[in-house]
Amino acid sequence: MAGRFDAAPYARQACRGRRQCTGAYANSLRVDGDLFRADLDYQRPWNLSEAWPGRRSGVARRRAVDRIGAAVEFRRRGVGVGETPIRVALQGGDMKIFALQKHARILSIVSKASVQDLGQIKVLGIQSLGSSTHNFWLWYARQRKLSESQVQFVHTNSSAKNYLALKSGRVGAAIFGPPFDVQAQQEGFRLLVEGMKNPQPFPATCYFATVGFLNKRPEAARRFVESMKEAVQLFHEDKTATLKVIERRLRL
Amino acid sequence: MRRDLSLQYDVIDNALAETKRLLGAGAKRPDYTVGDVIDKSFVTVVR
Numbered sequence: 001m002a003g004r005f006d007a008a009p010y011a012r013q014a015c016r017g018r019r020q021c022t023g024a025y026a027n028s029l030r031v032d033g034d035l036f037r038a039d040l041d042y043q044r045p046w047n048l049s050e051a052w053p054g055r056r057s058g059v060a061r062r063r064a065v066d067r068i069g070a071a072v073e074f075r076r077r078g079v080g081v082g083e084t085p086i087r088v089a090l091q092g093g094d095m096k097i098f099a100l101q102k103h104a105r106i107l108s109i110v111s112k113a114s115v116q117d118l119g120q121i122k123v124l125g126i127q128s129l130g131s132s133t134h135n136f137w138l139w140y141a142r143q144r145k146l147s148e149s150q151v152q153f154v155h156t157n158s159s160a161k162n163y164l165a166l167k168s169g170r171v172g173a174a175i176f177g178p179p180f181d182v183q184a185q186q187e188g189f190r191l192l193v194e195g196m197k198n199p200q201p202f203p204a205t206c207y208f209a210t211v212g213f214l215n216k217r218p219e220a221a222r223r224f225v226e227s228m229k230e231a232v233q234l235f236h237e238d239k240t241a242t243l244k245v246i247e248r249r250l251r252l
Numbered sequence: 253m254r255r256d257l258s259l260q261y262d263v264i265d266n267a268l269a270e271t272k273r274l275l276g277a278g279a280k281r282p283d284y285t286v287g288d289v290i291d292k293s294f295v296t297v298v299r
Binding site: 079085086087089090091092095097098099100129134135138139206211214218221222225 | 253263264266267268270271272274275278279281282284288289290291293294295
């Protein structure tokens with residue numbers, strides 16, 4: 001469709017020259033069709049919350065979205081697949097999810113060379129239970145009608161550690177994204193599911209706030225949601241504006 | 253891509269189940285459901 005494009009090469013190119021991205025990655029900023037994913041720096045995933053398109057594009061300011069108590073006030077704990085607010089709520093805390101965002105997940109399921117099919121995986125490295133990587137596996141396992149209990153999970157806390165766990169032989173397969181999947185493939189590991197070639201419309205981000213905040217300032221939360229919708233729409237349709245936003249985000 | 257929220261709810265439900273399992277008896281609200289943890293008056297699909 002006209003006006004829709006894949007911005008990932010631009011983001012990767014932009015990151016190449018940036019010192020703070022050394023050893024990290026400009027993962028993907030794929031803007032095509034229904035898919036949207038923005039992860040620009042592996043080393044600081046929480047800092048780079050998916051709220052940034054709204055902020056950097058100026059949409060948030062236009063909609064008068066200030067420190068709304070979600071991704072902004074909680075900063076590094078404002079976004080995630082949902083485990084943080086759920087954990088807080090289950091432990092009696094004052095926390096509610098008020099928006100959900102879909103992405104194109106580009107995680108890969110990588111195994112040692114001897115594993116040739118998802119059904120052969122016995123020990124799988126994930127970041128944590130309830131994480132994107134865990135949910136990604138559950139989603140795939142259900143699609144393939146595999147038993148969810150066929151694998152033993154090993155928590156590693158990060159993609160980098162997932163990759164290292166695979167290299168060390170601690171796990172037979174692991175879930176992670178670029179650049180580790182490319183590195184792993186070059187080192188002879190097998191990409192059972194290749195994320196970059198097969199991005200999945202997978203929900204991986206929720207926005208949450210305290211119930212007190214949502215009761216006290218519901219309009220601020222609504223403005224936040226509206227600004228994110230507008231920003232994502234902008235990324236879908238306006239290449240020039242999107243490239244400007246990427247430049248600002250990367251401080252080029 | 254579906255516009256409905258069922259897939260998101262599935263993911264949240266997974267996270268809820270796993271967190272409950274992780275917390276075990278430490279969970280103060282073991283009966284919490286997806287409906288309790290999401291404020292549906294705000295929830296929308298950002299796509």
